[in-house]
Amino acid sequence: MNATNLHKNYGIFFFILMGFLSFINAQAQTGFKNRADLSTPIDTILPMETQYWLNTNCGNFVQNADTLHVEGGGYRIGGNMYSQSFFNFRNDGEAYFKWRAEGQGQWEAATACINAVPSNVLTGSNLHADTWYYSHIKINSIDSTFIAKVCTGNYDDQGGTVVMDRNGSLSDRWDVLKSTNVYLKFWDNYGGAGNYMDLAEAKLRNVIPVDNDNLILPNEEVYDFEDGQIPANIQFIGAGWQVDSTMGANSNASLHVTAPVHEERAAYMDLNDVVKVSFDVKYYAENHKHFYFCTDSITGTYFAALSPGCWRHYEWRFNDDQLHRIYWKIQGSQYDQSTGELWIDNIRISHRTHTSDIESGEQENFSIYPNPVKNILHLKTDKYLYYRIMDIDGKILYKSFVNKNAQIDLSSLPKGIYFVAIRDDKNEQVRKIIKQ
Numbered sequence: 382m383n384a385t386n387l388h389k390n391y392g393i394f395f396f397i398l399m400g401f402l403s404f405i406n407a408q409a410q411t412g413f414k415n416r417a418d419l420s421t422p423i424d425t426i427l428p429m430e431t432q433y434w435l436n437t438n439c440g441n442f443v444q445n446a447d448t449l450h451v452e453g454g455g456y457r458i459g460g461n462m463y464s465q466s467f468f469n470f471r472n473d474g475e476a477y478f479k480w481r482a483e484g485q486g487q488w489e490a491a492t493a494c495i496n497a498v499p500s501n502v503l504t505g506s507n508l509h510a511d512t513w514y515y516s517h518i519k520i521n522s523i524d525s526t527f528i529a530k531v532c533t534g535n536y537d538d539q540g541g542t543v544v545m546d547r548n549g550s551l552s553d554r555w556d557v558l559k560s561t562n563v564y565l566k567f568w569d570n571y572g573g574a575g576n577y578m579d580l581a582e583a584k585l586r587n588v589i590p591v592d593n594d595n596l597i598l599p600n601e602e603v604y605d606f607e608d609g610q611i612p613a614n615i616q617f618i619g620a621g622w623q624v625d626s627t628m629g630a631n632s633n634a635s636l637h638v639t640a641p642v643h644e645e646r647a648a649y650m651d652l653n654d655v656v657k658v659s660f661d662v663k664y665y666a667e668n669h670k671h672f673y674f675c676t677d678s679i680t681g682t683y684f685a686a687l688s689p690g691c692w693r694h695y696e697w698r699f700n701d702d703q704l705h706r707i708y709w710k711i712q713g714s715q716y717d718q719s720t721g722e723l724w725i726d727n728i729r730i731s732h733r734t735h736t737s738d739i740e741s742g743e744q745e746n747f748s749i750y751p752n753p754v755k756n757i758l759h760l761k762t763d764k765y766l767y768y769r770i771m772d773i774d775g776k777i778l779y780k781s782f783v784n785k786n787a788q789i790d791l792s793s794l795p796k797g798i799y800f801v802a803i804r805d806d807k808n809e810q811v812r813k814i815i816k817q
Contacts, residue, residue: 423588439691480514481578487571496681568685602728630694641720659697664684674697676705759787
């Protein structure tokens with residue numbers, strides 16, 4: 382073989398090889414984007430940049446050199462930072478955090494957590510200024526337990542000096558750990574904005590990223606309350622919930638409630654096949670009347686008493702096809718001495734998008750659109766069909782026969798989730814629709 386042919390053959394081989402690698406890479410990327418839960422655990426380092434984190438209180442939140450810096454929101458109101466990325470920790474996941482609490486005044490407690498694990502924190506005389514702390518949290522999947530150690534000097538598995546050692550059961554939080562973020566916070570802060578917390582490092586081991594961005598649109602419910610209506614699928618605990626037409630997050634309206642002294646108020650929604658919940662919130666009360674966002678009765682996020690002009694955005698992600706209940710809750714306690722006010726706006730409920738809801742071997746003989754729908758739902762078919770439209774409780778709202786095309790006026794229905802059951806001479810198929 383001469384040099385020219387050898388060079389030519391190598392060129393052909395290189396072209397084929399690069400094409401094959403491109404194909405493999407494309408398949409890998411496609412697999413990543415189309416699965417809510419990767420199958421292979423990874424080790425990762427979370428960037429020290431504010432765009433990758435959320436602050437649910439009103440203290441200043443900035444990036445300083447190689448650290449994230451969050452300040453207290455006010456007297457006895459601390460600060461926090463939540464990762465925007467979510468992970469499955471149920472494969473012996475671990476988290477490492479390097480952090481410190483600093484400032485001019487006194488703070489009562491600080492912690493670094495995987496969804497409130499560990500619940501115990503450094504408090505009082507155990508928490509010192511001018512000291513870097515190294516938190517290491519490890520999840521044990523065999524018996525659903527955790528071990529958490531906080532050290533000075535370095536991490537416990539790298540020769541650090543242990544100043545806090547905790548372990549315990551995760552039986553009440555095991556389901557949540559299949560999709561959760563991580564966070565750091567300090568609270569009961571007496572120094573106002575003069576106190577702050579720095580995060581210098583956040584490393585995760587044996588975690589499975591929850592990547593469901595591709596599952597979010599277009600199957601999404603949006604509640605901005607601009608029409609003055611409260612959707613029927615938002616339920617309430619306690620009286621006083623209403624649309625405030627004078628206050629919104631970059632808009633004119635929001636859902637509002639005032640919680641009296643010592644009393645709780647809550648709003649909740651039951652959701653199926655949901656992958657993401659996001660919302661904007663503003664909350665004002667004295668320091669003993671807190672606000673929480675909860676999933677299935679487990680606190681996902683704690684909000685301190687925010688200032689009247691402070692809106693905060695937050696989101697939570699799910700990693701299964703189960704029914705979930707989400708709560709927005711103002712706590713009532715024997716210690717609070719004033720009312721609490723809460724505004725919620727721009728609630729977005731993103732549902733899992735399935736390529737098909739029909740069983741293998743069946744073929745669709747109809748189409749329904751648009752979904753979500755505001756007024757007119759179009760049903761197109763090439764067969765003689767019978768349809769029913771039902772609410773989430775199975776109550777039949779509309780039913781009729783259709784031969785070719787039907788335009789169904791849903792304008793009188795409240796916003797929410799409904800189901801369209803389509804039956805021909807062989808079987809019945811059901812589709813979920815969202816009324817905006």
